[in-house]
Amino acid sequence: MRMEEADIVVVGAGLAGLSAARDLVTAGQQVVLVEARDRVGGRTWSAPFEAAGCVVDLGAEWVDPHCHLAIMRELERYGIGLEAPEVVAKAELFSHVAASDSWQSLLRECDRIADALDVSRPDWYSQSETYDIPASLFLARQSLEPDVLDEFLAHGFALQGADPDGYSMLNLLHEFASFGGTELAFSSADYRIGGGAQSLAIAIAGVLSAVLRLNWPVSRIAHCAEGVVVEGSAGCIRARQVIIALPVNVLRHMQLDIELPAEASRVIAQGHVGRAAKGWGAASVSELVESSGWPHAVEVYSRRGCDADALCTFAVASPDHDEALRQSWLSVEQRHPEVALSDARLSHDWVTDPYSRGSWLSSAPGQMRGLHQLADMPAPCFFTGGDLSRGWYGWMEGAVTSGRDVAARMLACGDGGAGRSATA
């Protein structure tokens, strides 16, 4: 296979890779952006749901305009608006447990711990290792009433997208700290991106058509004397530097001939535990629907279509995505007898998808240090992505900020980043 030469290769055209590539190209760098799929956007994917006559987000959907400031700047830059929120009042969301002492004291305890986290510190996680335990273990120690526990698990899932036996309580506490408290974390992020979340990725890609190569899956990335070699079935590129903007769970399925710190290698070998299944069903809905439950139909919400309405439900995708959603739809029928559901369904299995192998980042206990080590890797192999961001782990906000940060680090080196990174 002929070896091509490039200055910088960006691998992965999700929001992180696109943001990084756009900033580098704008700064006059010579970039090639390779993407395995035949589309950009990665875990943002907005698809027509014919049965409801609307576009639905199969992946990322929600933003919080008060917190997700990098996303807001990007939307403004490309003239993309937000769709007005369609949510029931916050009071209704927690109505059946809100008055209970057990719920109130649990939230107070979480807020107390989250308040003490200094998430602006690069090593914030090392101050609070006590809470770096499975969320289920933390909750078992709180002696909760069963309905309070279920309510918390459902809202926790909306943030972590994982089984509470698997994800770290510390990751959830970080979310509480980021949103400014438990209640805000459980009820914020309720705006949609106009036209669907993928429209932002498509807009950024609009300025990258000359450097973007779709259907270019990478199977090996290796150090070489000149920098790096990026190989795949579509070709082979030798570059001075590479930005690896891939989901963490994809990395262990590639050949990475790169020297990595021990903790980072361990996280790659384990993968994160995000396992959310998200499904859409066409329905006839007379009033706005929003509810939560545990363990099935963890989140349920409706949106207006034009031919019918659409109902969205979430479940823990382990062990089987389709079975988890089937159970969830049965629960939706029981919980919402007022809704007439049709058989038309749409979903995507992100866990078995070879280019994501999980939903959004949810770290298992002990993974934060390794994730940060990856994000700090110096030239010539930089890692970025929503899974590796400094804040807003697992959100589109994290993807854009980490993509932009890595481009800024490369540019700050003056030579497009051939030197060591400032944060390494």
Ligand SMILES: Cc1cc2nc3c(=O)[nH]c(=O)nc-3n(C[C@H](O)[C@H](O)[C@H](O)COP(=O)(O)OP(=O)(O)OC[C@H]3O[C@@H](n4cnc5c(N)ncnc54)[C@H](O)[C@@H]3O)c2cc1C
């Ligand atoms: C079901 C679901 C719901 C979500 N909901 C929300 C939400 O409401 N709000 C929110 O902010 N976030 C949400 N997220 C998370 C959000 O989608 C991600 O955090 C963000 O999009 C990650 O962007 P990224 O660029 O880091 O990774 P990705 O979007 O995964 O991009 C990585 C890219 O790399 C490509 N790739 C993979 N392997 C290879 C390879 N071998 N060679 C070349 N290219 C490769 C992929 O195809 C992809 O395009 C959700 C995610 C999911 C799955």
